[in-house]
Each structure stands twice: as C-alpha cells, then as structure tokens.
Amino acid sequence: MSRELSIGVDVGGTNTDAVVIDETATVLAHTKQTTTDDVTGGIRASIAAVLAEIGEDREQVSRVMLGTTHATNAIVARRGLDRVAAIRLGAPASTEYPPLLGWPEDLSGLVLAGSAMVGGGHMVDGTPIAPLDIDGIRRFLDDLGSRDGGLDAVAVTGIFSPSQPEQELEVAELVRAHIGASTPVFLSQEIGPIGLLERENATLLNAALHSVARSVTDALVTVVAEEGLDATTFFAQNDGTLMSLDYAAQYPVLTIGSGPANSIRGAAHLSGTENGIVIDVGGTTSDLGVVVNGFPRESTLPREIGGVRTNFRMPDILSLGVGGGTTVDRATGAVGPGSVGYRIATEALLFGGDTPTLTDAATIAGASVVPGRTLPRQPPRVRTALVAGLERAHLLLADAVDRLSLGRADLPLVVVGGGAFLVPDDLPGAGPVVRPDHGGVANAVGAAISLAGGRADRLGPQEDREAAIAEASEEAIAKAIQAGADPLQVTVVDILETPVTYTDRPTLKVSVKAAGPLARLGERAEAR
C-alpha cells in the first residue's frame, strides 16, 4: 500500500489549522483549532482532529509539514531569546558600524552577550581586507566565558562571506575547538545575501531564536510521536519551500515569513493556478500576493522584524484595510480604517448590531454571507452609504490587484478567506476570479504541498556571468537536496542578476533559487 498522505499544519497567532492531503494534493480532511500558549496544545488538537477524520488511513501518513509565525512573535514579544556573541570578520573595515547598531535597546540588551570586530573578511574582488585575527577571536571568547550570563550561541559575519565562504567556516571550527561543540555557531553566509548589517542582524536574530525554534520543532516531534505516526517532519520557510526539522532548528529566521508564503502557495494550488494573484480576505485586512511559477513573488526591500532591519527574502505582501469587519461610515460611506474584527457576530447590522460593515454592504448587494439571514431594514441614508462603501472597497481592491499585476489584466485572481464575498467576479483589472474549495485553510494546504528548496548568491565578473550562475546554481541545488529535495527532480526556479558599478571589470551579482519535490521515503538525503 502506498503511504502518500501528508499533514499540513499552520500555527498562527490565533488559529492552528491542519489538513490532510493525498498524493494528488486533494484535501481529505481539514480543521481549525485555537493556538495555545505552549504551541504543542494547538498542534496536538489540530492533528488529532484531522486524524480522527481519516480513520484507518492514518497509517498512510508519511509526512507532516508545519508553517508558523512563532519565531516572529518571539522577536516581537522579546520572549525566550538566547544570548549571542557577535563576531564580525573584516576590521578595520566596517568598524564605524558596530554590531547591533540601530537595534531597539531592549532587544539588544536581551540578545547581546558581547561583540568583537576582528581582522579578516574580503573585498569585492576577493582580496583579503586583513589577515584573520585568530588570537583576537580566542581572547574575545575567553573574556566572554569569564563574564556573568555567558553565552548561548555565537554568530559569525564576514565581509563578503556570501562570495568568499571559507573564512567563516574556518572561524566556526576555531570557535568549536575553543569553547566546545555544545554552543551552536551560526554563519552569516547561510542566512542572507550581500548587505553586511542586514545579514549580520538576521544571523544574530537567528542565533537568538535557537531555543525558541527548538521548542516548536520539539512540539511537533512530540505530537507526531504521541499519535504514533511513522512520518517525516518538515518546516515551511519564507520562500514557500520546506526544510527538515533539524535545518529549521538551525535556521529559524528562515521561517519568519512562512505564514503568508504558505497561504499564497496553498491558494494557488487549490485553484490550479501557477501564475496569478492571490487575495486572502480576512476580517480586518485583505492580504495580496503574487504567485509566479508556483512560488510567492518575493520582496526585494529590506524588512524590519521587531525593529531590526534584515535582508532575507520574504513574500511580497500587500495589506489593505479591507475586510469583512471593516466599518462603513453611516453618513459618508467612507471605508475603514477601523474594523469590528472578531466582534462582527454581535456588532454588524446583519447580526443585529448597529455598526455598518462591509459584510452588511455586500449583503445589500446580494451576497449570501450567512445563508438564510437577511439584513434588518435600514434607513435609506444608511443603504446609500453601504452601497457607496462597497463601491469604494471594490475600487481599493481593484487598485491593489492592478498594482501587483505587472500590467497584465489576464492573470487569474484567486480569492480565499472568510471575507471572500467582498471580491466581485468582475473586478476591473483582474482576470478570471477563482474561488477554490477549502480556501479557509489555504495556509495549511500550502505547508503540505511545499517543495524543498535552497538559495545561493555569487559575485563575479560580467564576462564570467555563466560561470557565476552555474556555481550559484550548483550550490543552490546542493542546499535544496540538503533540505530534503529529491536529487533527481530538483531544478533552478529563479535567477536574479544585479550589476555592480565602480569595479575595474563589469561585475554581476547573481542569486539563484533551486527547488524540487521532496524525496520519497528512504531516498531522502540526510539533513544536517
């Protein structure tokens, strides 16, 4: 008998959703449970619920995939973070900008065990900036070891390490040899591209999230063991691909954008859309993203997380203040920005309350929001305001779709979420509107169907463009296989090229992403 069922779990701030899908990615069971403080409770309840639904087929579950915003929440709430020693290689370059510059003080106070800027690093052409200061690193570690509080992890960031990776690796060995292998060491080359401070910040956050990540991966392992499932477990990451649990524990920062990424991929899959726009209409906001060749389009702008600037790649999400609970001004028909949120069931006109909302506006226009329920009679002025409000909401939605559509009016628009009725079938600027089944758990579906992927960057002369792309591709493919991809099916899915000026030879930065379906059981490469 084939064992090709997968469970997808999405741990959000409010709900923990789960689905079971088969090898054709058809949804067999789905549930929405409440997220618990310990995370484990919500995961346990949601997995138990879908397993109960499939009965004896539970034996066929071979994989469990989890996406979560837990790491983001830990940074934002300053909760459970580890103390990190920051080592930067590249002095005297960059010493005007010490590590953690620009961090909110409460966060840097929690996270920083100590920092050192030592000789090392490379220039854009590979020339060493200074010899590696091995003694300086040892002295720094000895100093820290004798201080109160000590350190939980080490983060190493070398100037131009994404194109010159060897030195960071050397320092990792050095640190392990000096303070023992039990303290985890994190290298910036594994975390982000060119952009020293942002990459260093991401590496530091990653190191600080080590224990938090471990608690979530442990929670998933615990629940899977409790249920007696003989399944491999995975985490979803920012770019809509999966990584092994060990890898997730090592690189938690890569899970930070996985919620929206899963939502986009899940919606795209449920609707059979490889290229299109996805809109998730909730109670307070509509979140729009673009799916390109099955993957979420990524933002290229620096992102702040908990007040810290980082540069790892996140899905390009546009949030609008248009949701089912968004209020409509009873005099002018102005839309939002307020929302009645979860109180919609008592405060909206449709449910006997006295706050006009977009849900009421859609009902007036003929949408059947709650079958059998009709809007209580309203004064003409309120009716006019609601009609105007819906029109305005449609304009805002059309504008947002237009903004993301790259000039193509034929891209399908996939609509999911509880407020999907707000999106009309004939939205200007949008192609065919698709409303897939199970749109409410698109995020968990997205986790369940993710591929395994990897990314690599290279800087090189323009004339060696093809060599640079080939090298980066090779590394990206290796990383994807490391993350669990089937070596026979992994392919390059994205190549980004940026020219570099002020160099003696025209120079190019290339960034390559590779991805592929997960290796079948027994064939999976051992993850690190």
Added chain:
Amino acid sequence: MTQSSSAAPVRDRPRAVGVEDVAALAVGAAIFGTGGGGAVYTPRIVAEQALQQFGSVPLVTVGDLGPDDLVMLMSGIGAPTVGVEMLSSAHQIDLLVREAEQVAGRPITTLMAAEIGGSNGVGPVGWASRLGLKVLDADGMGRAFPDAAMISMNVAGLSCDFAVLSDVVGNVSVLKTVDLHWLERHARALTVASGSICLGVHYPMTAETVRGAVVEGTVSAAIRVGHALLSSPEPVAAVARELGGEILLTGKIIDLDRRTEGGFARGSVTIAGTGEDRGRLQRLELQNENLVVLEDGEVLVSVPDNITIIDAETGHAITTEMLRYGQRVAVLAWAADPIWRTPRGLELTGPRAFGYDLPYVPFAGVPTAGATAGGAR
C-alpha cells in the same frame, strides 16, 4: 548665488542639526538623490549614534564664515552594491581630515557635503559631530550627479587645489590633479584598487572663495523635505509642495532595462499611469541618476532639472538600483538650482553632457510665491 536652491520662501533656518533631525535629513537627502547617491540608512544610523554621543552640529551659512574658516567637501565614492557590504572604518574619516589639514597647512573648521543627494548628504553631519566641526548649509550639487566635475565650484571657475582619499584598510592618498576630469579618473582608479569604495575630501575653500561657488541652503532644505514627508498624511503631495515641484505621473513600473556600461549603471524604466493617469506612459532614462523623462516622444524634464521616482504611497525616494518591476511609484520633478541653468552649468550637466542629443528645456514646475522659473513647457 545667494539664494536657496529650492523655490520655497526663505524661512527661519535651523542653526544646528540635532539627533532628532537626522532621520528627516536622511529621508530628504534620498529625495535629493534623484535616483542616485546611494542608500541613506547606514549613514543615518551612524550619524545618529555620533550626534547622540557628541551632540548637535552647528549649521552655518556662507555669511557666517570668518577668515579663520576652512571648508572642505566630503564624499564617499564607489559602488552602492559594495557600499552596503564593506562599510567604512572608525578611523577612516579622522585619517582623511588629518592628512588634509597637513596638506592645507591649517585646521579645517567646516565640513560640506559634496552632494546633498543620497548617502553623501547625510555622512558629514555625523563626522562633524565626532570631530567637533561645523557643517555648511550648502553642497556642491543641490542633488546627486555621477561625475566629480559636475559640481558648482566648477561652474564658478574655482579650481580644486587637492583631494585626499582614504579606504577601509587605512591607505591614504593625496591627489593633486590638473583638473576635475583627471581627479575623477584617478579617484576612480584608486577606488577600484581599494575594493570599490573610498571616502574623500576635496576642494578646500575659504569664506571668500566659497561665496557664489556652492548651492546654498540644501542641508536645511533636505531636513524640511524630510520632516514634511515623515509628518504629512499625504507625503507625496507634501514633498512636491516643499520642493516647489510637480508630480508628473503616478503609476507602476511595467518595464525595466538595466545594464552596466563604463562603470555606470545605465538603463531605462517605463511607468504606466494608474488611477487618474491611466492610459499615460512615461519612460525615464537612467545613468546612476534619473536623467530624462519622456512622454509621447516628448521630453518633459531633463538634467540638470531634478527627477526622483518616489513610492506612490509613502513618498520615500527609490534609487535606480532599487527599482523593481511592478513597483507603484510617482515621478517627481523640480527645477534645478539656477547655477546649473547657466551656459557653463548646462555644458557640464545638460542632456548633451550625458550623451543625449536633446536641447535643454527648463522645467517650470509649479509656480510658487517668489519663484521666477525660466522658460515654459
């Protein structure tokens, strides 16, 4: 040149730049970057740290300078892509200023940004705070330009006695070149040898020579524009108003063509109008900075007038390197400082100086009180 570069009426000038002004200065300098000038985030945080530690910086006008004052221009030169990775060293600026004082034979009292646009407009404030120096409320461009010769002192006929470059490793070089073109050439070669990024100081000036040779009021203007952007509920309109400029088009980027030629990032960007501008199409020619705006085959604005692509919602400037397909943007234009509209100014920075066979038609912008813009569109 005795007037501010912007058409805005003369207001109470700030007499100092405090730590609370740095964010606004950075945001404003990015607008003045006209697509180039590099990212302002890193110089901003380091300037904030310096002002926090060493206090506010006196912001002086040309008229405030006395016989003992020596002004020098500060600039960072190099590739922005490298600049975000190989940042400057803590001692780089001290080495630079010390060497320059030795060559000049007298102390430097006042720093001035070579260009207000982008990162170069922000750095001097932090360095001045750390070194206990003043900052001149002026710069050499009133925007950003890609060539060292495109500087107001060159229009005024002032020669550059010497320049000093320092790099991240600690190498310091003194350059005494016959003119600015040779300076640009040598500075570029040294910059490449230094890993594609350097800090430089050049154009020593006295209270006498600085008069009429700089674009005045640009530091305070950048701070004003920045504050307007950050505090207004409608930042796009607020920025245009503060500059006496105009929003030419609001739309989204539908095509982007970029390549590196002769050390410059060249290319073009096509923006399709949305909302009220639906159906209109503009193309911008780029070379590090935004150079020309075309619509229906007609030139709407060209260098030396200022063109900045800004985020259609937040009003923040988007540098040419950060332009992306699908971005939602507004095209902002405002008149160049009068010094660039002189024959010598146009020879250096007009469309022909950038290889475009186009006559320069001055951009009128929105007439504001007291402004007498030349030419009509």
